[in-house]
Amino acid sequence: IVAGCISHPHSWPWQISLRTSYGLHFCGGTLIDPQWVLTAAHCLEKSSRPSAYKVYLGLHRERASEASVQKRDVEKLFKEPHRADIALLKLRSPAIINNHVIPICLPKENAVLGGREECYVTGWGDTKGTGGDGLLKETGFPVIENKICNRPEFLNGRVKKHELCAGNIHGGTDSCQGDSGGPLVCLDQDRFVQHGVTSWGLGCAQPMKPGVYVRVSNYIPWIESIMENN
């Protein structure tokens, strides 16, 4: 996360860290059910074997030194069949829900953001020298309508219907490498709902180059069917 700030420890309890089998963090993810994690498909490109991955929950430090940390093996991988940058991981055993580990809410199918929501992204990714390395960081910015985001001076038609943009048009803060797969959540009444999976961007925190996220509400039927049938 570029700029933003260090989060209050465990204030984003659905945030997980996706790791190699020897414990190196390389992507984010989101707990949506005690046994299921949502992440980005491109995070799974290194290997299609579930045993190549581990999921860490309940942590604030990337080093995962806290007592609250839970570690889980991955039992199955499910990539979205039409090559959208979204994937599901089934944990070999459910996570224990407690003060430090709580699932996120998912939006209604095809729920649309009104273009004014204030949303937040979190992760342990690259900070581009803005500090907070090694601790879970957060930043908030508005969702930008696709029509605006696809203007020539922004992302010039690159953003697809199943994606959404979020960021400050002046740049300065953004998600970045290592945050991929993590959540973009928006406040809805008094709870957070995950509307995006961190996917790609042209650089990080550049002016006129907001981050691009997979639009989770488009994939609710797919998520539900995978969870029900597996």
Add this chain to the structure above:
Amino acid sequence: QGDILDSYVRTEGAWLLNPKKEVYRTNSKEECAERCEAESKFTCRAFLFTSKDQQCLTLAENTKTAVIFRRTNAVLYEKRIYLLECKEGKGVNYRGTEAKTQKGVPCQKWADTVPHKPNYTPEKYPNVGLEENYCRNPDGDERGPWCYTTDPATRFDYCNIPECEVECMHCSGENYHGVVATTTSGLECQRWDSQQPHSHGYLPENFPEKDLKMNYCRNPDGEPRPWCFTTSLTKRWEYCDIPRCTTPPPAPAPGRQCLSGRGEDYQGTISVTESGNTCQHWSSQSPHRHARTPENYPCKNLEENYCRNPDGEKMPWCYTTNKTARWEYCTIPSCDGSKPEAPAVDVPEQAQISEDCYQGNGVTYRGTASFTLTGKKCQAWSSMSPHRHNKTADQYPNADLRQNYCRNPDADSRPWCYTTDPSVRWEYCNLKRCDSRVPVTLPKPPQTTLEPNPDCINGNGKDYRGTVAKTARGRTCQAWSSQKPHSHDYFTPMTHPEAGLDKNYCRNPDGDVNGPWCYTTDPRKAWEYCDIPKCPPAQYECGKSKFRPKLCAQR
């Protein structure tokens, strides 16, 4: 033709206290709208419809200035014309909220007698909208809306109200309200309140002032001209061809040579950015190609390479002649002599979300808290969307109504703000009193276990799916799909498939705060609440963390 409700903007869960009204019983909101259209006792500006009791209230109240309360299953419908900030013809029907003359002098309230003793008063002319100090045209003046002024030396003056461009457009068509609904290539436009075939974020209820009606071409976002989403699957949106008015555009308010507000009316000749880059000419496409050209924005004074703010930016800016810096802000001396506000970058964390508190009733609170008790984000005081209001810095100069910070301009019991939730107008803020020892506790939301328990209810019982079919008074419930003995068309398994209206089981399809209810088989009693035990508190709910997030947002 569209339906009758297309000329109304709806707000869920709104209610007025003791408004000037007429009460009817109607079966549907459309019938209620017809009542409003036909109302003869007063000018009906809006109506309230309650679905459960099928009660219809036609309202004379100006919902822009009325105090609106929150109530479930009541929906407020406001006539669009009364929300528009433009005039048709001489502006006799103008009901906008412009309150300054064309020279920028604040208007005198119509009900006031100083500094000028008015001939036109609300008492003498009750039906011409003489509210507050808004510009009006009670005498059909050819030159349009005017007001008495607060300048003792100027009794009255005209106001600068843009024309509602119905047949044609001025400038970039920001005020176009016509009915063209096809694009330049002849594609039919998609309705704004539909998400098919293209989902989008321009929800009419989120932009009441943009008049996103039916499928008419509009320009809600600073495009060079009106546009619409199309019904073609292969074309998401496209511009429309709207004829340009032959009459000259309304004369802009006199420009300034210094910075006032966001500098949208700045007309000075500074052409260097804050980092010292020379500005690129607006009419040039080199080194940076762009769409902010004088042709596309004829009314924004994009002269030479002067700094301007044509699109609602924070302050005047320009494209630069430096290839590596596409655009930058300019530093313009402020009209009040204070230093121009630098863009907020890297505000220290503590100042972002302060754990501060308020003294007494919080009238003097000057902190930066900007969330309500239930976690909703505050609407900026200077904004009229999604909620119109009259708590502006002009009207309350001593209330420090900056940004969207919690404040108490009207000596309420504690700091509050309008919310960005279109359906919730305002709420108290999540702040402690400095002298209280007890921390503010957030109202406890309903706790649900991960698997809902069918025999008890959480919160208001909206998710209840048990089989209790008797009311608290022992009456048997009527089946939801039946119309006997009580006919109703609003809560049926067909209209509310998601509400679980099975058989005659108690349910809460409208989120009633008192919990599940049902229509009864007793002809004398239309409906009654049921008595269902509350579930024991469970541990967690999705999306709700135990430790409060910082919510730092870099601007």
